[in-house]
């Protein structure tokens with residue numbers, strides 16, 4: 001049975017437990033209230049961390065440094081390969097090193113506005129405060145950020161802001177920050193404080209007496225189902241953009257950990273808030289397995305344009321200046337090419353829909369560096385973006401120093417995720433969620449270079465404080481993996497795996513994933529409308545049926561079997577897709593990346609409805625797969641900024 | 650581009666698990682577009698095998714943009730294939746021609762046992778990093794970032810070494826299966842930076858000791874490692890590691 005907006009029941013409102021008082025004092029105030037576990041008692045606690053991206057690695061390291069026992073799990077063969085490694089452009093911090101009048105307040109304001117006033121003020125302010133500590137920490141770890149000749153740190157700009165506050169390490173900022181956090185993690189492995197469990201996939205959360213007490217994982221090499229007990233569980237399992245099949249995410253990025261936690265009672269917040277990044281390399285064929293991002297930092301020096309004439313097939317270099325439409329500069333004179341992502345993506349789509357697109361399929365726009373090369377010289381560009389240009393050339397066979405890049409929007413980041421309170425705890429006591437896996441700080445649109453910031457703020461500087469309070473104030477009797485809750489989880493997983501292998505139908509996992517991706521992209525992608533969303537809510541239950549009737553999962557469950565892993569993840573994605581569509585359908589407004597065609601300004605910008613939708617939508621699993629999920633609203637209160645129509649003109 | 654689509658013969662190493670004996674199997678793939686990546690070509694093969702009721706070929710991969718270091722493969726005898734500074738996932742089929750036979754094997758080294766088919770166990774790298782591939786600072790104790798001025802040259806040099814993606818191609822290419830390029834890149838990164846100085850000698854001693862314990866061979870200056878490195882990590886790092894090691898041993 002399909003979900004329906006008419007059947008949404010509203011449950012109790014959610015309380016984010018944001019501290020009282022002036023915004024600059026909220027985090028201090030909370031820290032003062034939090035209980036602290038004594039040094040001797042810390043070693044009596046075991047914390048399970050799922051994920052080794054920036055959020056999971058930093059949390060594992062920081063908690064182990066404090067003396068907790070940490071067990072850390074990841075899918076890849078090494079913690080260092082988490083998807084954070086692929087982040088390119090940079091990380092924000094309100095250091096004001098450039099003397100351009102940046103401040104904690106300005107970073108806070110930009111982020112709240114960038115998120116189209118759908119994030120919590122308290123969380124975002126804390127994020128801006130902690131941003132400065134992250135850079136200090138990373139530099140102390142030996143992260144080789146770019147520097148000026150004088151020896152001080154260099155900065156660049158990202159979209160949606162008017163200051164230069166982004167720190168970067170060439171085009172590999174995520175790699176360098178993650179290797180810093182991974183190093184800190186491996187140091188704790190050496191010291192015996194962390195035990196790592198690579199090539200494991202968490203398939204269930206175990207809740208005992210209403211508290212998160214463990215996880216059940218599949219050993220991806222032996223196929224064994226393993227159980228682990230902890231006093232608290234941290235999910236840092238990343239985002240779910242792969243629900244679209246094609247995205248900029250790594251192939252292993254998935255929603256399974258958060259989805260299974262949702263089914264155990266953790267609420268899922270704003271699932272339809274997804275970010276379509278404006279600058280990825282366009283799809284080249286049906287076989288395509290992923291889309292490669294070209295970092296937003298390129299918009300510092302690259303100019304976006306399309307030909308003024310529809311369907312102009314001339315090569316770009318033969319189109320004279322006056323016949324080019326630099327449409328972002330034309331429409332948004334003050335931010336120009338540096339408008340936020342949602343705005344840039346939508347405009348690229350509009351131009352292509354209207355017939356101005358370039359490239360083989362007319363689904364691309366130019367990102368042109370010729371002016372910057374003329375102005376600053378080729379060495380300057382090479383120094384700043386060399387590896388990105390190289391990557392572009394490898395994939396497309398074209399040299400971007402000579403011809404403009406062709407780019408097109410691609411699914412990239414998910415602002416939605418498990419609901420957490422100010423302490424980053426979900427609605428299940430003892431289950432904490434960090435990084436992209438939670439919904440916390442980016443509202444309806446994330447600004448560039450702020451995901452790395454959030455993951456590290458969560459892991460290094462928030463969870464070490466808040467988890468202590470939970471442990472110190474909660475009665476946590478000893479449990480073992482023989483508890484009935486563990487057994488039930490193991491049985492359910494074994495059943496599920498057996499069922500996957502038994503269908504032996506005609507469609508491969510990849511084929512069904514592509515079908516899901518096309519539905520999600522067409523109807524729950526860059527632009528959404530009631531008709532399409534209702535259609536998708538009808539189609540997805542059919543796709544689930546097709547899945548159980550017709551999927552073909554080869555091989556066995558006794559050894560490494562990627563198809564089996566991906567089949568399970570695909571099923572979770574289909575179910576999550578339904579929740580995304582329901583969320584998008586119930587939200588009768590446009591905000592940030594959630595663009596409902598029915599709700600737009602005369603200029604085609606997102607039109608919010610603050611009177612009715614200034615809330616976080618937290619969805620509760622109703623206990624079975626058929627009933628429509630239950631909606632819990634967390635009202636958003638703005639005391640420091642006034643929600644306005646975003647303007648980047 | 651369909652007019653340029655290729656038919657290829659693939660000789661692929663199949664091995665059930667770490668304890669089984671492996672061997673080559675031959676497959677044909679058709680309709681391979683020159684714009685496909687190498688891994689997308691293998692995706693096509695695996696979908697075909699699945700439909701024929703056979704087991705797909707296991708190969709490690711994740712980001713598919715050359716940065717996570719998860720992909721591997723020895724392609725026609727060369728780790729990551731013959732394109733300069735290119736990881737397997739960034740290798741595109743336009744570098745192959747219609748009718749070609751391509752041999753695909755796992756990375757081979759004593760310290761990288763085969764897990765299944767083309768997948769190997771590279772956890773030895775993690776164990777080496779655990780011995781000193783970091784600066785020992787606890788969270789929260791750092792001074793303001795700009796209080797440590799570092800010349801652009803030093804920062805750039807550190808970054809050149811830090812770019813290593815830990816894929817292990819250097820080991821697979823080396824006749825001695827030495828991990829020297831990987832280990833020396835990490836050591837060099839911190840040698841260039843003031844933050845790395847306090848632990849400088851302890852780091853090199855402990856990391857080298859672990860490298861030897863894992864069963865990697867010694868370096869005898871073949872230079873194959875640098876040639877196959879998808880990030881172009883320089884062999885000069887190895888010389889630097891040797892000097893550091895000697896200095897540390899003499900202390």
Ligand SMILES: Cc1cc2nc3c(=O)[nH]c(=O)nc-3n(C[C@H](O)[C@H](O)[C@H](O)COP(=O)(O)OP(=O)(O)OC[C@H]3O[C@@H](n4cnc5c(N)ncnc54)[C@H](O)[C@@H]3O)c2cc1C
Pocket residue numbers: 050051052053054055056073074075076079081082083084085086087088089090091173174200201202203236237238239248249250253254256257293295412413434435436437448449450451452453455
């Ligand atoms: C190409 C690209 C470029 C980007 N560039 C930038 C940038 O320049 N600046 C910026 O701020 N942000 C950027 N982002 C966004 C940012 O990289 C991510 O949001 C962030 O790194 C997510 O970190 P994370 O720790 O939450 O999750 P991830 O890094 O995705 O880590 C997830 C971890 O969870 C593990 N895991 C997942 N599921 C399971 C399971 N079921 N069982 C066990 N383990 C599991 C994985 O193995 C992995 O270790 C970029 C993103 C992409 C895709």
